[in-house]
Amino acid sequence: MSIAVIDYGAGNLRSVVRALQRIGASLEVTSDPDVVVAAPAVVLPGVGATRDTMQSLERLELVAAIHDSIARGTPFLGICVGMQVLCDQSEEFGLHPCLGIVGGAVRRLPSDLKVPQIGWNQVCYTPHAAQHPLFSGIEDGSDFYFVHSYYCDLTDARDVAATTTYGLSFPSALIHGNLAAVQFHPEKSGRCGLQLLTNFVRWAGVA
Amino acid sequence: MPNRLNAVARHNNGWLEALPEKHMLKRRIIPCLDVKAGRVVKGVAFLNHRDAGDPVELAAAYDAGGADELVFYDITASSDERDIMVDVVERTAAQVFIPLTVGGGLRTVDDMYRMLRAGADKVSINTAAVLNPQLIEEGARRFGSQCIVLSIDARRVNTPDEPPRWQVFTHTGRNPRPTGLDAIEWARRGVESGAGEIVINSMDADGVGGGYDLDLLRAIADVVSVPVIASGGVGSPEHMYAGLVEGRADAVLAASIFHFGAYTIQDVKRYLAERGVPVRV
Numbered sequence: 001m002s003i004a005v006i007d008y009g010a011g012n013l014r015s016v017v018r019a020l021q022r023i024g025a026s027l028e029v030t031s032d033p034d035v036v037v038a039a040p041a042v043v044l045p046g047v048g049a050t051r052d053t054m055q056s057l058e059r060l061e062l063v064a065a066i067h068d069s070i071a072r073g074t075p076f077l078g079i080c081v082g083m084q085v086l087c088d089q090s091e092e093f094g095l096h097p098c099l100g101i102v103g104g105a106v107r108r109l110p111s112d113l114k115v116p117q118i119g120w121n122q123v124c125y126t127p128h129a130a131q132h133p134l135f136s137g138i139e140d141g142s143d144f145y146f147v148h149s150y151y152c153d154l155t156d157a158r159d160v161a162a163t164t165t166y167g168l169s170f171p172s173a174l175i176h177g178n179l180a181a182v183q184f185h186p187e188k189s190g191r192c193g194l195q196l197l198t199n200f201v202r203w204a205g206v207a
Numbered sequence: 208m209p210n211r212l213n214a215v216a217r218h219n220n221g222w223l224e225a226l227p228e229k230h231m232l233k234r235r236i237i238p239c240l241d242v243k244a245g246r247v248v249k250g251v252a253f254l255n256h257r258d259a260g261d262p263v264e265l266a267a268a269y270d271a272g273g274a275d276e277l278v279f280y281d282i283t284a285s286s287d288e289r290d291i292m293v294d295v296v297e298r299t300a301a302q303v304f305i306p307l308t309v310g311g312g313l314r315t316v317d318d319m320y321r322m323l324r325a326g327a328d329k330v331s332i333n334t335a336a337v338l339n340p341q342l343i344e345e346g347a348r349r350f351g352s353q354c355i356v357l358s359i360d361a362r363r364v365n366t367p368d369e370p371p372r373w374q375v376f377t378h379t380g381r382n383p384r385p386t387g388l389d390a391i392e393w394a395r396r397g398v399e400s401g402a403g404e405i406v407i408n409s410m411d412a413d414g415v416g417g418g419y420d421l422d423l424l425r426a427i428a429d430v431v432s433v434p435v436i437a438s439g440g441v442g443s444p445e446h447m448y449a450g451l452v453e454g455r456a457d458a459v460l461a462a463s464i465f466h467f468g469a470y471t472i473q474d475v476k477r478y479l480a481e482r483g484v485p486v487r488v
Contacts, residue, residue, distance in 0.1 A: 011323075011350065011351065011354075014300075014324070014326065015300070015304075015326070015328070018300055018301055018304075018326065019304050021301075022301070022302065022304065047351065047353070048351055114432055114433060114434060114457075115432070116352075116353060116403070117232060118353065118403070118404065118433075118434055118457075119232050119233060119235055119275070119434070119457070119458075120232070120233040120235065120275055120487045121231055121232045121233065122231040143233060143487040145305070145306060146232075147353045164231075165231055166232060187304060188304060188305060188306050188328065189304070189305075190270060190304055190305050193304055194304055
């Protein structure tokens with residue numbers, strides 16, 4: 001049983017694949033909606049803009065497959081733009097709808113700091129998520145590698161699993177039932193990143 | 208200008224940690240390895256390594272030692288040897304999971320693509336961008352600004368009684384060639400064209416170990432909205448501190464200070480953390 005890593009042309013696809021291979025995960029890179037729906041776990045990578053990502057997902061008829069997969073309770077991990085597109089809508093290059101799986105809007109980071117945020121920043125767990133298996137063995141406040149100009153302004157505080165401060169405090173991880181997503185790049189975050197991916201694979205029961 | 212380094216709090220494990228008001232984005236420490244035909248030039252003496260010349264093994268060692276990113280600088284001459292670099296990048300990316308930048312000899316968007324496809328996260332361009340400024344824009348459009356690092360070699364050209372002025376040089380190894388470009392203006396243009404980060408290498412300080420040109424760093428930081436990485440001339444953690452705090456750099460790139468074992472990355476990070484500079488520990 002392999003994790004489906006969704007291939008829609010994301011720039012970090014290969015890095016995510018390499019990191020999952022490194023931790024010994026069995027995976028299949030796919031853009032086939034049927035494979036995504038049938039997979040025991042799904043990873044949605046992402047770099048770039050939400051609008052391009054939504055257009056690619058629509059063109060490949062993956063939107064319904066992602067909805068189905070998450071509705072079935074399949075463990076799901078969104079990374080960076082793969083987190084952002086889960087929200088209702090995005091303000092990037094004009095307001096446009098996203099997948100609408102979690103309540104929230106994708107907004108630009110405040111411009112009084114350098115945008116994009118590039119580098120290692122601290123990820124602080126919210127009290128209700130601190131014991132979640134996704135964070136097992138990773139100290140609260142650990143640094144992860146970020147590259148992004150936009151963030152998810154989530155509607156329901158219960159969805160926020162971790163926050164990071166860059167001009168403002170924004171959700172850097174979300175957990176909503178079987179759905180997990182992170183704004184940072186675990187595939188580029190050294191030991192902590194590999195641990196988080198390992199935790200996801202174990203949580204998904206596909207280790 | 209927000210004060211990046213204000214209150215300092217003591218962590219329970221003895222580390223000191225800065226608490227900037229706006230963010231905890233860390234200042235990055237980036238070792239740079241010069242690679243020729245698949246081997247690290249001059250070797251690296253900081254560890255009793257089985258193979259002190261293997262870039263893959265050294266990259267893994269630097270990752271384990273706390274490097275925040277890595278740079279491979281390809282000083283290879285021939286195109287055959289460039290294929291070797293692609294292989295080195297592939298093998299590194301399969302086992303090192305921190306950001307990797309590859310620079311040296313990248314002249315076209317296709318050259319960039321080969322390195323990014325092999326597993327580099329960013330490509331660094333220098334002379335090729337001076338000769339063909341469109342390369343920055345083409346690369347940024349195709350791969351995103353976050354992938355494109357503009358590296359600038361600059362030297363002071365003002366007389367002592369003039370205000371400071373720096374000129375961009377190319378071919379800095381053997382025969383530095385002046386370009387007529389003003390370094391500050393070139394950095395500004397580079398970012399306008401889509402460069403996502405700027406590396407500033409002061410030729411006056413490079414290899415001398417006397418520290419970064421702080422005036423140059425500040426002058427660049429004042430005009431660009433992207434991270435500035437200080438390079439060249441660092442001989443001690445004090446120099447790195449000055450580059451990050453007085454020079455307002457976001458990251459420091461260094462080679463010999465680490466390679467020859469004078470300091471470990473953790474030595475530098477401890478020094479910086481004790482003085483309130485946020486670093487990843």
